[in-house]
Amino acid sequence: MSARLPESAERDIAYVKESFRPMDESSRSLVERGILPQATYVLPDGTAMVPDDHAQLLHDADGDPGAVAHSFRARFMFAGGRADELDQEYEAWLSGEYGACLHATTPEAIVAKSGLIAAIEALLAGPAPKRRWWCGALRGAVDALDSLERQLAEYDRQRYGAPTSRDRLITATRERFPEIWPRHAASRPDGTATRFPSPRPREPTSTLPAGDRR
Numbered sequence: 001m002s003a004r005l006p007e008s009a010e011r012d013i014a015y016v017k018e019s020f021r022p023m024d025e026s027s028r029s030l031v032e033r034g035i036l037p038q039a040t041y042v043l044p045d046g047t048a049m050v051p052d053d054h055a056q057l058l059h060d061a062d063g064d065p066g067a068v069a070h071s072f073r074a075r076f077m078f079a080g081g082r083a084d085e086l087d088q089e090y091e092a093w094l095s096g097e098y099g100a101c102l103h104a105t106t107p108e109a110i111v112a113k114s115g116l117i118a119a120i121e122a123l124l125a126g127p128a129p130k131r132r133w134w135c136g137a138l139r140g141a142v143d144a145l146d147s148l149e150r151q152l153a154e155y156d157r158q159r160y161g162a163p164t165s166r167d168r169l170i171t172a173t174r175e176r177f178p179e180i181w182p183r184h185a186a187s188r189p190d191g192t193a194t195r196f197p198s199p200r201p202r203e204p205t206s207t208l209p210a211g212d213r214r
Helices: 010-019 025-032 056-060 065-078 083-095 107-125 132-148 154-160 165-176 182-186
Strands: 048-050
Touching: 010 154, 056 065, 065 083, 065 107, 083 107, 107 132, 107 165, 132 165
Parallel strands: none
Antiparallel strands: none
16 A cells, blocks of 8 residues: 655655655556556655566566566565465555565565564574574574665654564664674664564554565
8 A cells, every 4th residue: 555645754755755766657557457566655746656676577577467476476486485475465565565665575575574574583582692693693684684674764654553673673673682783882872772662473464464564
């Protein structure tokens, strides 16, 4: 579902204009037919904004609209995605929501994000900060998720009504274990830490289908 930004969200509007682009006119009919994702954001003036790779799956399918769905499904499974989540993840991709949180909205990136979230949540469920292997595993997973995810707009936090996966699993984790990320701890100008709730169970599919998309 596209996020329509209010005129008062000046910082978010500037972020979206810098990080996204207007939807191509040639893509609009494909969006309406459910072949390409909906716009991730809509500016107050009605401009539909999408990530740079909005039509990449169409290009990868040699421009054949009829092959996009099959290409997504095949690549999702080849990347290690779960068959029981395939339909929900495909619908989530079509909704445009993945454009808000991922630099690349490919099936491979979607599967990678889900796997990294699961790994971080498992590591945080059994913290062992005195164990070198645990620290290495946590740092690797958090840094990998950081490289996949965008910063997100503040409006995303409001519309989802909860901290995003970046807030909960990247920012809060680095602040909870500053000894693992001394560079990030030292970079805070005031030495304070933003507090977020502890990682919680994944939201039910009725409100957040198949995984954490935020």
